[in-house]
Amino acid sequence: MTxxxxxxxxxxxxADPAPDPERKAATVSAAMAAFDAEKSAIPQGxxxxxxxSHSRPLGARLIDGGISMFHAMTxxxxxAATTGLVTAGxxxxxxxxxxxxxxPAPKPVLPEPxxxxxxxxxxxxxxxxxxxxxxxxxxxxxxxxxxxxxETRAPMLAKRAAPAGQEGFAMSELAAAPPPMDMVAxxxxxxxxxxxxxxxxxxxxxxxDQPVSTFSVDVDxxxxxxxxxxxxxxxxxxxxxxxxxxxxxxxxxxxxxxxLGGAPFAPSVSLSPTPWNPDTQILQIAxxxxxPAVSDRPPLNLVFLIDTSGSMQDANKxxxxxxxxxxxxxxxxxxxQVAMVAYAGSAGEVLAPTPAGERATILAALDRLxxxxxxxxxxxxxxxxxxxxxxxxxxEVSRIxxxxxxxxxxxxxxxxxxxxxxxxxxxxxxxxxxxxFGRGNLDDATMQALAQVGNGQAAxxxxxxxxxxxxxxxxxxxxxxxxxxxxxxxxxxxxEVAEYRLIGYETRALRREDFANDKVDAGEIGAGHQVTxxxxxxxxxxxxxxxxxxxxxxxxxxDGGTGELAFLRIRYKAPGGSESRLIELPIPAEPSAASVETxxxxxxxxxxxxxxxxxxxxxxxxxEAADLANGARGADPFGYRAEAVRLMxxxxxLAN
Amino acid sequence: MRMTTDDEALARAxxxxxxxxxxALLARHYDRLFAxxxxxxxxxxxxxxxxxxxxxxxxxxxxxxxxxxxxxxWLYRVAVNAAHDRRRRxxxxxxxxxxxxxxxIARRAADAETxxxxxxxxxxxxxxxxxxxxxxxxxxxxxxxxxxAARVLGISEGTVAWRMSEVKKALRALAEEEx
Numbered sequence: 001m002t003x004x005x006x007x008x009x010x011x012x013x014x015a016d017p018a019p020d021p022e023r024k025a026a027t028v029s030a031a032m033a034a035f036d037a038e039k040s041a042i043p044q045g046x047x048x049x050x051x052x053s054h055s056r057p058l059g060a061r062l063i064d065g066g067i068s069m070f071h072a073m074t075x076x077x078x079x080a081a082t083t084g085l086v087t088a089g090x091x092x093x094x095x096x097x098x099x100x101x102x103x104p105a106p107k108p109v110l111p112e113p114x115x116x117x118x119x120x121x122x123x124x125x126x127x128x129x130x131x132x133x134x135x136x137x138x139x140x141x142x143x144x145x146x147x148x149x150x151e152t153r154a155p156m157l158a159k160r161a162a163p164a165g166q167e168g169f170a171m172s173e174l175a176a177a178p179p180p181m182d183m184v185a186x187x188x189x190x191x192x193x194x195x196x197x198x199x200x201x202x203x204x205x206x207x208x209d210q211p212v213s214t215f216s217v218d219v220d221x222x223x224x225x226x227x228x229x230x231x232x233x234x235x236x237x238x239x240x241x242x243x244x245x246x247x248x249x250x251x252x253x254x255x256x257x258x259x260l261g262g263a264p265f266a267p268s269v270s271l272s273p274t275p276w277n278p279d280t281q282i283l284q285i286a287x288x289x290x291x292p293a294v295s296d297r298p299p300l301n302l303v304f305l306i307d308t309s310g311s312m313q314d315a316n317k318x319x320x321x322x323x324x325x326x327x328x329x330x331x332x333x334x335x336x337q338v339a340m341v342a343y344a345g346s347a348g349e350v351l352a353p354t355p356a357g358e359r360a361t362i363l364a365a366l367d368r369l370x371x372x373x374x375x376x377x378x379x380x381x382x383x384x385x386x387x388x389x390x391x392x393x394x395x396e397v398s399r400i401x402x403x404x405x406x407x408x409x410x411x412x413x414x415x416x417x418x419x420x421x422x423x424x425x426x427x428x429x430x431x432x433x434x435x436x437f438g439r440g441n442l443d444d445a446t447m448q449a450l451a452q453v454g455n456g457q458a459a460x461x462x463x464x465x466x467x468x469x470x471x472x473x474x475x476x477x478x479x480x481x482x483x484x485x486x487x488x489x490x491x492x493x494x495x496e497v498a499e500y501r502l503i504g505y506e507t508r509a510l511r512r513e514d515f516a517n518d519k520v521d522a523g524e525i526g527a528g529h530q531v532t533x534x535x536x537x538x539x540x541x542x543x544x545x546x547x548x549x550x551x552x553x554x555x556x557x558x559d560g561g562t563g564e565l566a567f568l569r570i571r572y573k574a575p576g577g578s579e580s581r582l583i584e585l586p587i588p589a590e591p592s593a594a595s596v597e598t599x600x601x602x603x604x605x606x607x608x609x610x611x612x613x614x615x616x617x618x619x620x621x622x623x624e625a626a627d628l629a630n631g632a633r634g635a636d637p638f639g640y641r642a643e644a645v646r647l648m649x650x651x652x653x654l655a656n
Numbered sequence: 657m658r659m660t661t662d663d664e665a666l667a668r669a670x671x672x673x674x675x676x677x678x679x680a681l682l683a684r685h686y687d688r689l690f691a692x693x694x695x696x697x698x699x700x701x702x703x704x705x706x707x708x709x710x711x712x713x714x715x716x717x718x719x720x721x722x723x724x725x726x727x728x729x730w731l732y733r734v735a736v737n738a739a740h741d742r743r744r745r746x747x748x749x750x751x752x753x754x755x756x757x758x759x760x761i762a763r764r765a766a767d768a769e770t771x772x773x774x775x776x777x778x779x780x781x782x783x784x785x786x787x788x789x790x791x792x793x794x795x796x797x798x799x800x801x802x803x804x805a806a807r808v809l810g811i812s813e814g815t816v817a818w819r820m821s822e823v824k825k826a827l828r829a830l831a832e833e834e835x
Contacts, residue, residue: 030712031714
């Protein structure tokens with residue numbers, strides 16, 4: 001008797017045909033469109049709740065559809081070239097009466113799938129009629145033939161899948177991964193409009209050729225959060241999303257604080273063995289910014305410049321942004337002032353400068369924000385700078401906080417022009433920080449450029465916990481600069497060092513002569529900020545030396561300075577100052593055992609090297625990185641380091 | 657490649673609007689869903705269509721995933737419901753198309769043994785009423801426990817056990833006819 005069942009089991013198990021790949025791709029892509037439509041229908045601020053009805057105006061929903069369709073149909077360049085046209089089209093849609101009888105009436109959503117067949121039929125209608133785009137097309141099409149929406153999407157899919165290797169994040173890793181999960185088919189429709197700023201990793205430089213290494217400090221942390229969000233979704237981040245200096249600088253370190261009355265930050269250096277190479281050493285350069293007494297801080301003028309374009313309505317964008325700003329409001333003082341500019345189809349002042357004490361007014365303005373329309377970034381920036389200027393009084397600090405998913409499509413087409421635009425306005429004294437939200441079309445390159453040029457920081461906020469870190473725990477550093485245009489220059493002693501390699505900071509490299517040129521812009525340091533830079537150095541005579549000596553160049557070294565590995569020079573300006581000051585510090589050549597802080601920073605840097613597919617780490621892998629970091633967690637009061645260890649292990653699993 | 661982030665976490669993230677998480681879920685489960693649909697229906701094109709129904713329904717349905725059940729259990733439930741809807745719709749349209757009576761794979765199978773087995777499966781499945789069929793697929797092919805199958809189908813465990821005994825009966829009847 002059971003034999004019959006066993007036969008049936010075997011036969012059923014054998015009935016396992018492979019799905020048709022084209023059909024699969026089309027379905028996955030249609031499902032992603034349905035997902036976008038569904039998510040765009042979720043009302044703001046309640047991501048966790050089931051809200052079946054469309055509480056947003058019809059106009060906004062139509063725009064969503066228009067935008068997602070538009071994203072699906074054009075390449076990035078095409079998008080920039082033709083957005084003006086679409087904006088016009090969308091503007092027509094906006095003026096439709098909002099309560100007209102278009103679109104599906106609100107319908108109840110089933111709390112759980114149920115068995116009863118009568119209800120089941122209704123359920124089917126609900127899911128097919130929901131959403132402005134894919135759903136509508138599918139509803140009218142008989143199921144026997146492919147719906148029109150899918151027909152048009154399939155070729156696009158093929159087209160965009162092709163260049164994925166260079167552009168999309170995580171594409172190359174996925175393509176190279178073994179087939180069982182078949183992520184390749186699923187992902188082309190995913191985050192293909194993301195752009196990340198990165199440069200080739202700096203190679204090993206022979207000291208004889210180029211004894212001086214110059215770069216600007218960087219206190220951004222966006223890269224770490226982006227990597228975390230990728231790993232948590234089960235994919236390795238794309239190589240260009242990995243900026244090692246931002247990963248290292250994400251974490252708080254226990255560095256010596258600057259002496260009172262001296263420079264606003266204290267440098268410290270250490271030399272220790274490299275975990276992944278016994279024949280090289282890690283030179284760590286650390287800066288610790290002073291933490292002025294919080295009660296002494298000058299009044300602050302904050303202009304929130306908030307992207308309310310259609311792409312911002314995902315739960316992890318505008319709703320998260322609102323929550324984050326609410327958190328931050330609690331940290332402000334009554335004498336601080338807040339203003340708000342929203343930019344979407346057109347830029348507009350949402351909140352005139354208001355004392356931070358009037359919480360109700362500010363919160364109400366925040367609640368009124370609603371996503372819809374495309375992005376007019378330039379007009380928004382213009383207005384924000386004008387507001388900041390009008391609020392500025394002597395002794396006050398003004399800062400614009402730009403919150404966006406990075407879609408700067410309308411207004412300025414050329415990133416270069418955008419940078420020039422901001423460079424011209426930063427003279428007004430207002431700082432510009434950029435908070436990135438959401439994935440999908442995160443234009444990390446633009447964000448990075450904006451913050452870099454606007455004398456600010458770029459951070460990426462993916463969870464409310466990250467908002468807490470950036471906007472509450474480290475608020476003072478975010479908002480109060482203590483030093484500007486901070487540049488670091490290291491001159492290596494050829495008697496001690498044969499080769500060196502700066503880990504990370506590729507996007508921050510400066511020319512040697514720019515170091516002393518006060519006109520050349522560089523990064524700023526905020527109150528309490530920490531900056532860590534790591535060099536991998538190869539001592540003279542080490543078997544790890546890669547560059548063979550040259551025949552015609554004399555290897556003669558200058559006398560003196562023996563016992564010194566290198567000489568560190570730091571230039572900075574006081575906030576608002578125009579003349580730089582110089583700090584100098586010799587670096588001793590005697591290595592010591594790595595401190596906890598050095599070990600952790602090195603583990604994170606090594607992790608970054610692994611994610612970038614670096615050749616320098618050899619056999620050293622994710623497991624070794626996780627072990628090294630785990631042994632160097634220190635006090636870790638906020639649990640950041642524990643999280644890093646988890647992510648390293650996760651990446652190890654994903655990479656196998 | 658083993659994905660360490662679990663389905664439940666992905667589903668919650670997707671319900672909260674995380675596009676990547678939704679893409680990852682689709683990628684992980686599409687093949688399994690298709691195989692399940694195929695076993696329920698026994699016809700490739702219909703199974704593709706059913707899989708599409710399910711995938712397109714997921715974004716809206718995800719809101720109801722609260723994580724108290726395992727994601728796969730929940731997904732089976734969504735799939736079974738979608739199969740019901742589909743059967744109902746097809747039945748109301750025209751002839752009651754019954755997939756397992758017209759199985760193209762059977763015609764394609766080159767291997768004689770497979771062909772024989774497939775022919776038997778076709779016969780067996782076409783003898784089962786739809787509710788017995790889906791119960792048998794869940795228990796035998798998808799290897800759910802009776803308790804899990806009961807949760808998926810929204811019936812009691814006793815009913816699952818009874819249905820399986822009915823399946824057995826039908827198979828025995830088939831075996832006797834063949835003799």
